[in-house]
Structure formats: C-alpha cells, structure tokens
Amino acid sequence: MTITITVEKDGFYEVNGMRHEPSVSLYVIPAASKLRRMLKDSKDLIICPGVYDGLSARIAMELGFKSMYMTGAGTTASRLGMADLGLAQLHDMRTNAEMIANLDPFGPPLIADLDTGYGGPLMVAKSVQQYIQAGVAGFHIEDQIQNKRCGHLAGKKVVGREEYLTRIRAAKLTKDRLHSDIVLIARTDALQQHGYEECIARLKAARDIGADVGLLEGFTSKEQARQTVQDLAPWPLLLNMVENGATPVITTKEAEEMGFRIMIFSFASLAPAYMGIRSALERLKTDGVVGTPDGLGPRKLFEICGLMESMKVDTEAGGDGFVDGV
Numbered sequence: 029m030t031i032t033i034t035v036e037k038d039g040f041y042e043v044n045g046m047r048h049e050p051s052v053s054l055y056v057i058p059a060a061s062k063l064r065r066m067l068k069d070s071k072d073l074i075i076c077p078g079v080y081d082g083l084s085a086r087i088a089m090e091l092g093f094k095s096m097y098m099t100g101a102g103t104t105a106s107r108l109g110m111a112d113l114g115l116a117q118l119h120d121m122r123t124n125a126e127m128i129a130n131l132d133p134f135g136p137p138l139i140a141d142l143d144t145g146y147g148g149p150l151m152v153a154k155s156v157q158q159y160i161q162a163g164v165a166g167f168h169i170e171d172q173i174q175n176k177r178c179g180h181l182a183g184k185k186v187v188g189r190e191e192y193l194t195r196i197r198a199a200k201l202t203k204d205r206l207h208s209d210i211v212l213i214a215r216t217d218a219l220q221q222h223g224y225e226e227c228i229a230r231l232k233a234a235r236d237i238g239a240d241v242g243l244l245e246g247f248t249s250k251e252q253a254r255q256t257v258q259d260l261a262p263w264p265l266l267l268n269m270v271e272n273g274a275t276p277v278i279t280t281k282e283a284e285e286m287g288f289r290i291m292i293f294s295f296a297s298l299a300p301a302y303m304g305i306r307s308a309l310e311r312l313k314t315d316g317v318v319g320t321p322d323g324l325g326p327r328k329l330f331e332i333c334g335l336m337e338s339m340k341v342d343t344e345a346g347g348d349g350f351v352d353g354v
C-alpha cells in the first residue's frame with residue numbers, strides 16, 4: 029500500500045487526498061535537513077545560482093530555484109566594495125548569509141562560502157556554529173592561507189595538509205556537537221601549487237574525517253573535472269562554474285552527466301548586475317535619464333522583495349497600514 033503525505037505551506041497535511049490539521053509541526057524543516065535530503069533522496073544535480081544580497085536572492089527565489097549559493101566574492105564586492113582577497117571576515121559573511129537564508133523560512137536552502145574558516149580550529153568552530161545558528165544549509169571550507177584570494181586567480185597558496193585537515197575536523201566536530209544537519213563541503217585550492225594528486229589526497233582525507241561533499245577548485249579542463257568525479261566516487265562532488273575563470277564552460281547538463289551532485293555559479297548575479305547597472309548609469313550620464321523600462325516601478329521591485337507578504341502580515345495582525353493599499 030502506498031501512503032502519500034503532502035505537507036502544505038500552512039502546515040496542514042494531506043494523507044491520500046484528505047486534509048488534516050497538524051498535531052506535530054511538520055513544516056519547519058531546517059534548511060540544512062532539506063539540503064541533506066536533496067542530496068540523499070535523489071540523484072538530481074542541485075543547481076545553486078550565486079547570490080550576494082537580498083535582491084539577487086529574491087530574484088533567484090522569484091524564478092523558483094530550489095537552492096542558492098552565497099558567494100564570498102560577491103559579498104565582498106557588495107558589502108565592502110573590495111576584491112575577493114580575504115578581506116571579508118566572519119561578521120560580514122555571517123550577517124549576509126543570515127539575512128539571505130531567512131528571507132523565506134520555506135524557501136530554498138542556502139549554501140554559503142566559509143572561506144578558510146577565518147582562523148585556527150577555535151575560530152573554525154565559532155564560524156561553523158554561527159553559520160548553523162544563522163540557518164545556513166551548507167558551507168565550503170578551504171585550504172588557502174588566511175590571506176586568500178579568489179580561486180580563479182593566479183598565485184594562490186595553500187596551508188599544509190595537516191593544517192587543512194584540522195580545519196575540516198574542527199568543522200565536523202562542531203556540527204556533530206550541535207547535532208546539526210549542515211552540509212560540510214571540503215574545498216581544496218591545491219591544484220595550482222601542488223597538482224592534481226595532492227588535491228585528491230586532500231579530498232579523500234577530508235572525506236574520511238566526515239566531510240559530506242568535496243570541491244576541487246579551479247579545474248583546468250573538462251576531462252579533469254570528469255576524472256575527479258570518478259576518482260572520488262561515490263562521494264558527492266560540487267562544481268563551481270565561474271565563466272571566464274580557470275575552468276572551461278561546463279553546462280548543468282554536462283555536469284550532471286559527469287556525475288556532479290551540486291553546481292554553484294558564483295558570478296551568476298554579480299556579473300549581470302555589473303552589466304545592467306553600468307549600462308543604466310551610462311545612459312544617465314549621456315542621455316540624462318536612466319531609461320527604466322515601462323512597468324518596472326517601485327511597486328514591482330518591492331513586490332519582488334515581499335511587498336504582498338508584508339502587507340498580509342500587517343493586515344492579519346489588525347494593522348491598518350494597508351487598508352487603502354499601497
């Protein structure tokens with residue numbers, strides 16, 4: 029016999045088509061558990077557009093993406109106005125991740141960049157704890173030195189294997205201590221400095237400590253990407269697709285066929301934001317107007333940012349702020 033239980037957004041659930049009032053809370057599934065289930069219960073590629081602020085996250089949600097990635101490069105660019113050179117610290121990253129992860133409690137789980145973990149084992153433990161408390165569903169932690177840089181720039185340096193594994197161990201112990209489902213993604217940037225074999229050795233060691241997913245940063249060819257999936261199978265791997273970076277363009281279809289389980293697109297919002305904002309400001313400079321298309325007024329933009337839901341919350345509570353609309 030098959031019993032189909034469908035949990036609705038309001039917490040009511042249906043068993044074989046009959047609607048029931050919840051006697052237990054079925055609907056507050058932590059994002060981390062959601063992501064873990066997505067990894068476990070299906071073989072589908074988990075596609076995460078890179079987002080870097082509230083608006084880019086809202087757009088990803090508007091389009092129905094099932095998961096998102098908070099880019100450290102984008103966070104650094106948007107919050108600090110600086111390049112991805114290890115300048116964003118735990119506070120910058122955690123506050124951004126927390127805001128994005130909590131925009132919609134029923135929304136897509138968020139994977140967030142945790143860079144190097146921002147220090148020694150104690151600091152890694154603190155960082156992981158803060159990500160868990162912020163509602164982040166998964167994070168990657170890497171082996172670059174603290175003065176790190178974007179994984180797609182030359183001149184990267186990594187710490188020794190043992191120090192890297194200390195970071196992974198600190199992360200794993202923290203998530204276990206807090207009984208969190210947060211998905212631990214072990215990233216290595218050792219390819220430039222030490223070559224492919226060292227990357228595989230590092231990732232295998234991270235896997236043996238209990239990392240859930242592996243990430244080899246900056247593949248230089250499609251063959252190498254495919255080979256890594258095979259060399260580490262059946263361990264799930266994440267592919268970071270940065271167009272015009274170190275890796276040739278790999279589509280979601282190709283990544284799925286290669287056997288990757290998660291794919292992040294770090295610059296999916298940042299690069300288009302640059303192009304869009306720049307051309308609008310150019311028009312302003314040359315024509316004296318921004319040239320915003322018809323229909324794209326404040327209301328439309330606020331609707332993307334939850335205007336209707338906010339009005340509903342106020343009205344349901346008896347507020348009179350929106351009785352005459354907006």
Ligand SMILES: C[C@](O)(C(=O)O)[C@H](CC(=O)O)C(=O)O
Pocket residue numbers: 078098099100101102112141177178179180245268270273294295
């Ligand atoms: C994935 C990454 O950590 C990010 O911040 O999005 C960056 C992206 C980039 O700067 O190219 C990385 O690959 O190091």
